[in-house]
Amino acid sequence: MFKAAIASAAILAASRGWAATQQCDPAEAEGILEHAQASGIVSGMSMHNGIPSISVEGEVWAAIDLETRLGLIGTFECAVAGRGNILAEVQVIAETGEVLASFDGLTRQLTVNK
Numbered sequence: 001m002f003k004a005a006i007a008s009a010a011i012l013a014a015s016r017g018w019a020a021t022q023q024c025d026p027a028e029a030e031g032i033l034e035h036a037q038a039s040g041i042v043s044g045m046s047m048h049n050g051i052p053s054i055s056v057e058g059e060v061w062a063a064i065d066l067e068t069r070l071g072l073i074g075t076f077e078c079a080v081a082g083r084g085n086i087l088a089e090v091q092v093i094a095e096t097g098e099v100l101a102s103f104d105g106l107t108r109q110l111t112v113n114k
Contacts (some may be wrong), residue, residue, distance in 0.1 A: 001109070003013050004102065018068070023060065023083055024074075024077075024082075024083050024086075026077030026078055026079055026082050027079070027081060029043065029075045029076075029078035029079035031081045033045065033075060033076065033079055035060070036072075039058055040057060040058075041056065041060050042054060042055065042056055042072075043055045043056065043057060043078065043095050045079075045080070046091055048091055048097070048099075049091075049105075051074075051089050051090070051091045052080055052087050052089070052090050052091070053090065053091040053092070053093050054072070054073070054076045054091075054092055054093070055092075055093050055094070055095055056072075056092055056093070056094065056095075056100070057093045057095065058095065058096075058100070058114075061092065061100055061101075061114075062114070066110070069092075069105075069110065069112075070110060073090050073092065073103045073110065074090075074092060077090060077105065085104070085106075086105040087103075087104060087105045088104075088105045089102065089103065089104060089105060090102070090103040091103075094114075098113075099113055100112070100113055100114045101113060101114075
């Protein structure tokens with residue numbers, strides 16, 4: 001739970017600013033993701049079945065609320081796509097490869113599987 005609190009605070013702090021200005025800071029987003037990776041919250045970022053994906057610790061994913069989940073995805077999108085760009089789709093996957101959620105970058109909708 002402590003990991004989830006740290007991730008929530010860092011991700012939300014960044015994502016709120018981006019949502020308000022419709023801008024992102026890719027370097028800041030990369031820093032947040034690196035911190036989350038060093039903390040064991042995020043285990044990796046890759047292409048999974050041809051879709052940009054972020055791999056997360058399943059217990060943390062289960063413990064965070066929708067706003068935090070969207071903040072994490074927005075941080076990933078900012079780091080990967082850069083300022084002013086979106087990813088058409090993002091997958092959140094467990095370390096096992098199971099798809100936990102899919103985010104549609106065009107409609108900005110998150111479909112949660114677990």
